[in-house]
Amino acid sequence: MARKSYGIAREAYKKIGVDTDAVLERLASIPISIHCWQGDDVGGFERPSATLSGGGIQVTGNYPGKARSIDELRRDLEKVFSIVPGPHRLNLHASYGEFGSTFVDRDAIEPKHFAGWVEWAKKLGIGIDFNGTFFSHPMADSGYTLASKDPEVRAFWIEHAKRCRAIAAWIGEQLGTPCVLNTWIPDGAKDLTVDKMGYRSILKESLDEVFATSYPAEHMKDAVETKLFGIGSEAFVVGSHEFYMNYAARNDKMLCIDMGHFHVEEDIADKLSSILLFQDEILLHVSRPLHWDSDHVVLFSDKVKQVAQELVRSGKVDKAHIGVDYFDASINRIGAWATGVRALRKALLFAMLEPHAHLVKLESDGNGYAKMGMLEALHTLPFGAVWEAYCEKYSAPDDLSIVAEVTSYERDVLKERM
Numbered sequence: 191m192a193r194k195s196y197g198i199a200r201e202a203y204k205k206i207g208v209d210t211d212a213v214l215e216r217l218a219s220i221p222i223s224i225h226c227w228q229g230d231d232v233g234g235f236e237r238p239s240a241t242l243s244g245g246g247i248q249v250t251g252n253y254p255g256k257a258r259s260i261d262e263l264r265r266d267l268e269k270v271f272s273i274v275p276g277p278h279r280l281n282l283h284a285s286y287g288e289f290g291s292t293f294v295d296r297d298a299i300e301p302k303h304f305a306g307w308v309e310w311a312k313k314l315g316i317g318i319d320f321n322g323t324f325f326s327h328p329m330a331d332s333g334y335t336l337a338s339k340d341p342e343v344r345a346f347w348i349e350h351a352k353r354c355r356a357i358a359a360w361i362g363e364q365l366g367t368p369c370v371l372n373t374w375i376p377d378g379a380k381d382l383t384v385d386k387m388g389y390r391s392i393l394k395e396s397l398d399e400v401f402a403t404s405y406p407a408e409h410m411k412d413a414v415e416t417k418l419f420g421i422g423s424e425a426f427v428v429g430s431h432e433f434y435m436n437y438a439a440r441n442d443k444m445l446c447i448d449m450g451h452f453h454v455e456e457d458i459a460d461k462l463s464s465i466l467l468f469q470d471e472i473l474l475h476v477s478r479p480l481h482w483d484s485d486h487v488v489l490f491s492d493k494v495k496q497v498a499q500e501l502v503r504s505g506k507v508d509k510a511h512i513g514v515d516y517f518d519a520s521i522n523r524i525g526a527w528a529t530g531v532r533a534l535r536k537a538l539l540f541a542m543l544e545p546h547a548h549l550v551k552l553e554s555d556g557n558g559y560a561k562m563g564m565l566e567a568l569h570t571l572p573f574g575a576v577w578e579a580y581c582e583k584y585s586a587p588d589d590l591s592i593v594a595e596v597t598s599y600e601r602d603v604l605k606e607r608m
Contacts, residue, residue, distance in 0.1 A: 276584060281514075296346075304360075325376050348396055375428070471511065
């Protein structure tokens, strides 16, 4: 039945000049980096275990069954990989190393603490991306890390950032695919700040020191992540969008655009063509904010579709490093994981099924109504049948069957953790 439906869909899209077989092949070449922290509520596996705090990081809910160990987290991730169609990567935070029973502070982490993740990734044939963990630590209690005016605090986090870059380069070398190292810090203040220039000057100096060592691009790529505000930094964020736009441009770094790091009414999609016109690559963290950077599960919503459309229309979707970033502890975490990643994958497929050249010609000819009509018509074409064919290609469940898959995993696996 699915193949018959796809045949009908293929003919429908063929009428508007879209080759669905070619689109499915193209989509199969674009990986999505899946964040590890949805599975354990951003807890990590440091000893002693950290208390989640600082810089707008907040997880709500206490649904049973979260991963309590790296083995459980890997098992959950493998389940997610099996029910999400398409190629994957893993996005790993520094606090998820295998540290054993010995406490290893963040300024002392080494590649050996992530060797288990590399071996696991090799078995699955996936790449790994990496992030420094600049929150949930006594040295971050002041609200400042790389921008701290305390030399001891600043030196601690500079060393952490340097080690993260070295680890990322090692991971990329081991796996044969560049590891994208994202640097995000929670630095900022809850209320009025007078010396904004001072804090930003310190951050610039710290970043200059962190990035002083060069690594081969085939092993590691740096990105810096902007933010509008967070809990505890409502009045002032040191690493603002303007700060990192300038820093990235002057220092040949990627910008990381997180959809949750802007005003909820801001058009994130519109930023992409401006950035990609001047920068060859971009790191994109797809999230769903509600009123603030609340990192809700990604859905097949208009904003997500618009971001995917701009990536595809820019002609640089292959230069974008695409990942997801959200955490919901109020519902089944496996379902949250899978639903969000599938929604992003679905949005990319929807965007790729546009007759782009035809739409551009209509626009260039000044035929605004025909362009509008074609875009409206795309909503009622048999997109679902093409999506089901993509799921079938990877032996992944369709959108109805996935509910049963997640429920079964909860009954057979997660209940043992309750």
